[in-house]
Amino acid sequence: MPDLSEPLDLLVVDRHPTFSGMLRNAAHYADAPTALRHEVDGHMALASAARKMPDVVMLSRDLSEPSPEQWTVAFRKLFPESRTKIFVVNVSPATTELRSPTSETQLLVMNSSGVAFDCLEWVREQADRQGAGCLLSVHQALRLRDYRTPPQELQTIRNLCRLATLRDKPSASHTTRVAKYTECIAGRLGMPEPATQALGLASMLHDIGHIAVPESVLRKVGPLSDEEADAMKSHARAGQSILSAHEGITFALAAEVARSHHEQWDGKGYPDGLAGDAIPLSARIVALADCFDLLTSGRGMDERRMDEALNFLREHAGRLFDPTLVVDLAAVMPEMREVWSRYPATSGKHPEAAVNWMPDPVTWSDLGS
Secondary structure: OOOOOOOEEEEEEOOOOHHHHHHHHHHHHOOOOEEEEEEOOHHHHHHHHHHOOOOEEEEEOOOOOOOHHHHHHHHHHHOOOOOOEEEEEEEOOOEEEEEOOOOOOEEEEEEHHHHHHHHHHHHHHHOOOOOOOOOOOHHHHHOOOOOOOOHHHHHHHHHHHHHHHHHOHHHHHHHHHHHHHHHHHHHHOOOOHHHHHHHHHHHOOOOHHHHHOOHHHHOOOOOOOHHHHHHHHHHHHHHHHHHOOOOOHHHHHHHHHHHHOOOOOOOOOOOOOOOHHHOOHHHHHHHHHHHHHHHHOOHHHOOHHHHHHHHHHHHOEOOOEOHHHHHHHHHOHHHHHHHHHHOOOOOOOOHHHHHHHOOOOOOHHHHOO
16 A cells, blocks of 8 residues: 655646646645656656656646556656556546546546545555656657657747737847757757747747736836736746647647746745646746846846856746756857857846746846846
């Protein structure tokens, strides 16, 4: 009998956040603890499992490229010693159906009113703890995915970037540098070039939700009022809503990043209060790249700010940022410096305005000005 006093490590793989959101809300009120992770892409989910083996994986029935069956085969080949249980979930307005991907036998059907609590209780009973330790590095798992972005999808992304630039002009060069910084960090993880490029493209849309924020808030210099802060924070969900309406892996990554790039490692970010590995890997990478650019592209773009920015990130590793990724960023500082010099700020924000884009409230003096 597994020790149910230990947190259940549950990985949900679903393009849409509705089901995982229901489970997360139920976990908050459940007696037994649950550590829930959500990934929108199957191959990113393999990478997440490579970093920390889950007790249970729940795959959405509409998962494609790979399908739930293909994902399961890949998982078992990569982690042959793992005791992780894998289930396919098919959610409808009336019922939630769970199946084993290796069997056509229906395992469980529940009314939607009690689905979240029932699911958590049921999967906890099925868990065979503990899963095997990580047998594969993140970059090896990510190499299994073809992230090439089709031309039509790429053109739509470009159009959305132009739209974001019209609404949020000061960040035009900001998004370019964030994309390049993202590629540097992702490349350090060993992601193949198509994967780094896809995540770089996705990162350019991380603040697309700004189009839903009043201009008076976007342009305000200095700290925001509580009401204005709430309006600014709304851009995360707005961005996810805009981007999830489009098909394609790059848009799925972009939607994930848009929603979660202001989450913090210690769980004090927004909009969902995710912590640690529960924050999607894509969003953790982009959050680091985003903050690094805000720290280095203020007044005059003085090169000394590069070292000051790295010191700031190290100081807040384990609180704001994934500490492992901060180490990865430090390792690619020569490439980061090259990006910084190649794409200078043409119209930077007033320094105090950068505070409103930070993942955690800080003063400009904290940023080393």
